[in-house]
Amino acid sequence: MAGPKSKLGRKARTKQGPVPTLDEFRQGVLDPRKRAQQKNNDGESRKRKREDKGESLKNSRKENIVFEKAKADLFEVDEKVEKEENVAREDDFYVFGDEEDKFDIDEEEIENDNGNESEEVYDSEDENEQGRAMFSDDEGDQDMLDAANQQGLAKAFKDDSEDEEAVEAEGEADEFDADSDNEGEADEFDVNSDDEFGPGDEEDVEINVDSTITNVLPSGQEVETPSNVPPDIHISRTRIQEILNVLDDFGKYGEAGRSRSDYVAQLIADIANYYGYTEFLAGKLFELFSPREAIDFFEANEVPRPVTIRTNTLKTRRRNLAQALVNRGVNLKPIGNWTKVGLQIFDSQVPIGATPEYLAGHYIIQAASSFLPVIALAPQEKERVLDMAAAPGGKTTYISALMKNTGCVFANDANKARTKSLIANIHRLGCTNTVVCNYDAKDFPRVIGGFDRVLLDAPCSGTGVIAKDPSVKTSRNEKDFVDLPFLQKQLLLAAIDSIDANSKTGGYIVYSTCSVTVDENEAVVDYALRKRPDVKLVETGLEFGVPGFTSFRGKEFNHKLSLTRRYYPHTYNVDGFFVAKFKKMKAKEQKVNGTSTV
Numbered sequence: 371m372a373g374p375k376s377k378l379g380r381k382a383r384t385k386q387g388p389v390p391t392l393d394e395f396r397q398g399v400l401d402p403r404k405r406a407q408q409k410n411n412d413g414e415s416r417k418r419k420r421e422d423k424g425e426s427l428k429n430s431r432k433e434n435i436v437f438e439k440a441k442a443d444l445f446e447v448d449e450k451v452e453k454e455e456n457v458a459r460e461d462d463f464y465v466f467g468d469e470e471d472k473f474d475i476d477e478e479e480i481e482n483d484n485g486n487e488s489e490e491v492y493d494s495e496d497e498n499e500q501g502r503a504m505f506s507d508d509e510g511d512q513d514m515l516d517a518a519n520q521q522g523l524a525k526a527f528k529d530d531s532e533d534e535e536a537v538e539a540e541g542e543a544d545e546f547d548a549d550s551d552n553e554g555e556a557d558e559f560d561v562n563s564d565d566e567f568g569p570g571d572e573e574d575v576e577i578n579v580d581s582t583i584t585n586v587l588p589s590g591q592e593v594e595t596p597s598n599v600p601p602d603i604h605i606s607r608t609r610i611q612e613i614l615n616v617l618d619d620f621g622k623y624g625e626a627g628r629s630r631s632d633y634v635a636q637l638i639a640d641i642a643n644y645y646g647y648t649e650f651l652a653g654k655l656f657e658l659f660s661p662r663e664a665i666d667f668f669e670a671n672e673v674p675r676p677v678t679i680r681t682n683t684l685k686t687r688r689r690n691l692a693q694a695l696v697n698r699g700v701n702l703k704p705i706g707n708w709t710k711v712g713l714q715i716f717d718s719q720v721p722i723g724a725t726p727e728y729l730a731g732h733y734i735i736q737a738a739s740s741f742l743p744v745i746a747l748a749p750q751e752k753e754r755v756l757d758m759a760a761a762p763g764g765k766t767t768y769i770s771a772l773m774k775n776t777g778c779v780f781a782n783d784a785n786k787a788r789t790k791s792l793i794a795n796i797h798r799l800g801c802t803n804t805v806v807c808n809y810d811a812k813d814f815p816r817v818i819g820g821f822d823r824v825l826l827d828a829p830c831s832g833t834g835v836i837a838k839d840p841s842v843k844t845s846r847n848e849k850d851f852v853d854l855p856f857l858q859k860q861l862l863l864a865a866i867d868s869i870d871a872n873s874k875t876g877g878y879i880v881y882s883t884c885s886v887t888v889d890e891n892e893a894v895v896d897y898a899l900r901k902r903p904d905v906k907l908v909e910t911g912l913e914f915g916v917p918g919f920t921s922f923r924g925k926e927f928n929h930k931l932s933l934t935r936r937y938y939p940h941t942y943n944v945d946g947f948f949v950a951k952f953k954k955m956k957a958k959e960q961k962v963n964g965t966s967t968v
């Protein structure tokens with residue numbers, strides 16, 4: 371995306387302090403109101419200075435290297451790991467379905483029959499598709515790493531001057547380069563590292579409220595400014611805060627003659643302007659949250675998520691991997707208590723996608739949220755598992771590892787070009803129980819069925835991964851949120867139909883997306899529950915996550931939708947994600963339970 375709006379997004383990325391681990395992040399956001407108030411500091415000149423000055427790896431290493439603590443956690447891992455090196459050659463793999471390019475629309479009883487298969491399906495793991503700057507499970511992503519490390523290692527800089535130009539003229543900026551000794555000064559100002567909206571602390575906000583309530587919304591004349599003049603982002607930024615204050619207590623602060631929806635409409639317009647979204651998408655995402663939480667969400671989309679890797683337990687153990695990487699100058703620590711295989715990378719003196727350990731398949735660069743659907747799927751040894759939309763294979767290879775290379779994983783993707791990276795990852799990580807195939811997943815179970823478990827990590831709009839791909843801000847339109855759910859519904863029915871209800875160990879389907887919209891998540895799941903009364907929603911088994919919506923904007927969903935889990939960047943410092951887990955019931959269970967259980 372080009373233009374001033376995207377610039378704003380990039381600028382905003384540099385404004386936050388050290389990236390917390392996922393667990394720390396969860397604790398830190400328990401009081402969103404407090405966080406929002408913290409943002410009320412005068413950040414404009416300070417922000418620019420921080421951008422100019424960069425961040426000191428030297429200083430931050432002292433503060434952020436937590437390997438000693440990490441080691442203690444890591445050594446808890448006591449799984450016995452097979453160390454067998456896999457030497458399978460790419461040629462050994464036959465890509466099933468090569469001969470056909472099937473994209474015919476299935477004849478399923480899709481309620482919404484005006485949708486077409488979208489060409490623009492989003493893949494959170496694809497770095498190349500449609501020229502997007504993507505973050506891959508496969509590739510090095512050193513830029514991404516650098517950006518995140520800068521965030522992760524950020525030190526706030528002293529800024530006691532209100533006149534930034536004067537400070538710069540004095541050449542003080544030079545004092546704050548990476549080798550600066552001004553650690554003490556920097557420490558003093560850490561507290562302000564997370565600010566955004568500018569002026570004032572809590573008290574100032576209160577004063578501000580009373581003085582601005584009558585002027586928050588633009589007058590008729592102001593509204594009529596020529597359409598070719600872009601709205602001022604500074605005005606938008608200030609007004610966002612003011613409107614939030616009004617909406618906090620509309621009875622007290624709302625202007626006579628103005629409705630709450632007038633304020634909300636202006637707020638959405640300002641969000642779109644300030645953060646660089648289309649008004650359509652800003653509105654769609656805004657409606658998922660309370661106004662203040664929505665701002666937290668939009669803010670979090672301006673900041674990269676931590677760089678994370680997953681240990682490949684087919685080849686090594688996490689503590690051994692961590693030690694090997696630390697020896698190479700990588701600063702890391704465990705992601706959180708909820709995963710025994712994840713590591714968060716703070717910075718690295720070597721490209722994290724090209725270390726000997728990487729090349730030997732000891733780890734994969736993988737977003738933390740991408741672990742979650744596989745944890746929910748909980749594949750067992752010796753099972754038959756289908757990964758319906760598998761490329762580039764972050765989840766397939768995790769499934770394979772959890773199954774300890776036993777049983778069989780069918781890794782399918784409709785995009786033949788993408789099966790290359792899928793195969794490459796499968797080889798690199800030494801997965802020998804995997805068959806790659808290239809079908810439109812709607813063709814399952816006609817291709818092959820009777821699986822113990824099926825993962826559908828569906829193509830989606832990518833509204834959960836805007837920090838990785840800001841082009842989503844402007845590229846999504848209303849049609850996408852018709853076409854994508856149409857495809858997702860078809861795929862989910864095919865996933866359910868591919869399961870062996872009589873599986874002795876399984877019978878589970880996991881549906882996931884890296885989108886946060888209800889259209890692509892709860893509405894799809896609810897549709898499947900109505901169309902397939904032989905499945906019910908079950909607990910995902912995931913330790914954290916916000917329950918899915920059981921109703922949304924007048925639509926009622928199956929009450930069991932509360933068993934699904936949502937993940938937001940502002941809540942858990944992970945990509946936005948959605949996970950639902952179904953169990954297909956055996957014929958006799960259906961009799962006992964009836965359809966009312968689903």
Ligand SMILES: C[S@@+](CC[C@H](N)C(=O)[O-])C[C@H]1O[C@@H](n2cnc3c(N)ncnc32)[C@H](O)[C@@H]1O
Nearest residue numbers: 493759760761762763764765784785811827829
């Ligand atoms: C979110 S990505 C999958 C990421 C993958 N699960 C991983 O963890 O690496 C969605 C994938 O769906 C594939 N896809 C899109 N339409 C499909 C269809 N009709 N059948 C099968 N795969 C499809 C895309 O090519 C893309 O690779």
